[in-house]
Amino acid sequence: MSEDLKLSMSIDIENLTKTYDSFAALDDVSLSIKSGEFLSLLGSSGSGKTTLLMALAGFVRPDAGSIRFGGREMIFEPPHKRDVGMMFQSYALFPHMNVFQNVAYPLKLRGYGRAEIRQRVEQALATVELDHLIERNINEMSGGQRQRIALARAIVFEPKILLMDEPLSALDKRLRETMQLELRRLHERLGMTVVYVTHDQREALTMSDRIAVMSKGKIRQIDTPVNLYERPANRFIAEFVGESSCLPVTQHAGLLQFQGRTLKTGSAVEGLKNPSLVVRPEKLQFVAAEAGEYNHLHGHVADVIFQGESQLVQIDLGEGMAVAIRRPTRSSESNRLPARGEAVVLGLHPHDTLVVGNEP
Amino acid sequence: MSVVELHALNARELQRAERRHRWYLFGSGLPALLLVLLTFVLPIGWLFWLSLFDANGQLTIENYTRLLEPIYVLTFVQTFKISIIVTIACVLIGYPYAYFMIKGARWLANLAMGLLLVSLWTSLLVRTYAWLIILQRRGIANDLLMSLGLTDAPLALVHNLTGTVIGMVHIMLPFMILPLYAAMKSIDPIYNQAAAAFGASPSRAFRDVFLPLSLPGLAAGATLVFVITLGFYVTPALLGGGKVQMISMRIESDVSMYANWGAASSLGVVLLLTTLLMLFIVKKGAGLGRRSE
C-alpha cells in the first residue's frame, strides 16, 4: 500500500535526551509506536511525558536523539513542517476567528480552494457533531464544545499522527468519561496514530492500545493496559496503575512467605529485590476458613465504605498493614458483609497473587 | 546548558540548531537595537570621549576640574534647589490628589484621573506657553489677585524663579501622582478594615497603616520628579527669563553660543552620573527598607 493511502504513520524515538540545567526531563528515551496505534504516555507531573510530546511536536528541541515519522527523520524539522495534528490542554482556539475560520485555518495554510475548505470543515465538524455551530463565535462556546472544535481543527487536514496533551483535564467527570469513549471511537474510525498524554491512569486504561508509564524522564514499562494492570513490572507500576496495597514479603529458602505462611503463586517468581505482594481490592474474597488452594490473609474489619456501585471493606492485618476488598453492591452480597471489628479470613487465588520487586 | 556528550546521537547538530533558533528570535529586536546604537549609544559615547579633550585636542581632565569653579557650582546649587522645591511641592500637592483618586466619589475620582491625563498629554511647550500667559504682568493670575484685593500692583510671577517653579510643578505633577496612585491602588483595603476593627479612628488608621504602605510609591514618584527636573530644559528656559540658570541651560549655551564641546559634554556627563547615582541610591534604599520588613 503506498504512503498516501495509509491513514497513519509509525513513530520511532531513539535515545531522546533533554536536560534543563541539571534536571533531566528526558533521559535516553527510546520508543517505537506502531502505525495506527493509540499510545498513552502516563505519568505524574515532572515525569517527562509532556516534554516527550512537545519534542514530537517540535516545540522542544532535545539535546540528543532521533525522531522518525514513517522512517523519515523529523528531529530537525520546525513544528510547522511536521504535519501532525495536536490538541492542547487549553484548546488554544483563536478567539478573533469564528468556528469555521478556526477549523479552516490549517486548510487555508495548505492552499486548499474555498469549496474544498468548506466541504472538509463541514465534514470535520460533523465528525465531532458540531456542524450546526459552524458560524458561531468562539466566545459563545462551552468548554465541551471548544474541546470538540479544537479536535475538529486538529483532524481536518487528515494528519497521520495526532498528539494530545491532556485534552480532557479541563472537563467535568461525566463529560470526560463520555469524551474518552468518543475519542476511542474516533480513533477506530479515522485510524491515525495517536500519542496521548495523561496523568489519569483510568483514562489511559480506557483508551489506549498500549500505555507507556513514565517517571523521572524514563519509560518504566510499556505494555497493553491488561498486561500493565495484571503484570506490572515492579512496585512503582503496580501502585501507579490501579488501586493496590503492597505488603512486604519475605524469602525463605527460595519460597515467598507472608504472615508466616508460604505464598502459592501462579507462576514461578525468582530474583526479586525487596519483594512485595500486590493486593488489588477486586481480587480478594471472603472465605470461611483456611481451605483449598487459596492464599489466606487474616485480619479485622476496620471500616465498610459505601461507594455507590461497590462497597470497600478496609481490613486491618496487624503490624500496621492494611488491605481493602471491593464487593459489588448486590443485595445477595451486602447481606453477607462482615461488620466492623469482626475477624475475617481473606482468600487470594494463586493466579491473582502478584509479587513484584522494587524498580531496578 | 547541556550535560550531554557531543558524540550522542545528533547532539552536535541539535546544539547548532538551538543556537541558530535563539539568534533568530533575538533578531526580531535587532532593528530596534541598531537604532538605539546609532542614535543613543554612539552619540553618548562620543560625548564621554569629547569631555576628555580640550579645545586644542589634548587629553585632559580640565573640563571636569572647571566644574568646580564658583559659576558652575552656583548652577549646580540652583538646579538642585529648584529640583528639591519642585519635588516637595509635588509631594504635598500630589499625595492628597492620588489619595483622592483612590478614595473619592467614583465619578469625581475618574474626572480627577481624566484631567491628570489631559494635562500629561498636552504638549509640554503648550503648557509652558500657557503659564507664560497666565503669570505675566497683565495675565489672569495677577488680575485675579488684584481683584481679590490680595495685592495692589501686579506681582512678578514669571521670568523668574517663581514662574519656573510653578510651571515645573505643573509639568511634574503627573509623574508624581501616577506612580503614587499605582502603589496606593495595590494596598489591600483589608489592612484599613482590620485597623478599624481594632478600634482605630480613620485618621489613626491612615497614619499607622495606609501612610507607611504608600511610602514606596511616594519614594518612586519623588525620585522620578527630582531626577527629571534636574535635567529639564524647556520650562526653565522660557519661564526663567534669564534669571534662572539650570545645568541643562548651561549645556545648551555651551553648545549653541560658545561651541565649547568639552564644557558641554563634561557637564552633561556629570548630569547623567548624578541622575544615575540618585536612582541607584533610592533603589538601594527601597531594597533595604524591604529587607527590614
Next chain:
Amino acid sequence: MIRLKQSLMDAVRASWLYVLVLATMLFLVLPTLIVIPMSLSDARYLSFPPKSLSFEPFFSYFASLEWRSATAVSLITATLTMVLATTLGTAAAYSLHVTQSRLSGVLRGLLMAPMIVPTIFIAIGLFFVYARMDMNNTIPGLVLAHTLLALPYVVINVSAGLRSYDMTQEQAACILGATRLRAFFDVTLPQIRFSVIAAAMFAFAISLDEAVISLFISGGDSSTLTKRMFSSLRSEIDPLIAVVATLMTLLSITMLCISIMAQRKAKRAAA
C-alpha cells in the same frame, strides 16, 4: 463626646481634601484650556472676560508659509515616527517576550535607557553625530531621534499586551502549519492590536510634542512646530502661537482619547 469631636474633625479633614483636590484639578487643566480663548482674541494679554473676539490669529497662521511648513514637518515626522517606532518597538517587545537570555536583558536596558538619560544630553550628542553625517535639519534625522524617545513607551505597552496573551495560540498556529512569522501576523498581532494602537498613539504624541532634541537638530526648512514655537516665545508673545498651541492641544487630546479607548479594549480582551 470624643467620638463626636473625632467625626467632626474627620468631616473637616474630608472637606479640606475635596477643596485641595478641586483646586489641584483646576491647576492641572487651566493651562490646557486657556490657549483656546487666547487663539480667538487679538490681544497680547489674555484678560477675563476677553476683550475682543477675532479670527485674526487663525488667518495669520494659515497665511504664514513658515508656520504651515513647520506644521507639515511636524505632522510628517510624527506620522513616520509612529510607524517606525511601533514597528520596531513591537518587534523588540516580541523578542524580549520570547527570549530570557542575558543578551535580551541588555537589549531591554538599552531600549529603556532614553527614559532615564536627560534629554538635553541626548540632544547635543545627536547634534554632534548628525553634524558629521550631515543629517541635521533633515526629516529622517528627526524621525530617528523621535523614534528613540518613543521606543520605551511602545515596548512597555506592547509587552503588557503580550503578557496577558496566551502564547499557546501561536504554538497552535505553528503546529497547524504556519511559520512563526505567519503565526504572529495571523494570530498574535490581531489579539494585541489594542496595545499596539495605544503604543502608536503614544509615539505620535511624543514626536509631535518633542521640543528639546528638535531644537538642536531641526532648522531652516525642516524646523518643527516646536522649534518655531520655542524661538518665537523667546522673543515675544505672538497671538499666532496660541493658534498653534490650540491645534496641537486638540490633536493631543484626540490621541489621548483613542489611546484610552484602545487600552480599555485591551484590558477587556485580556479578561
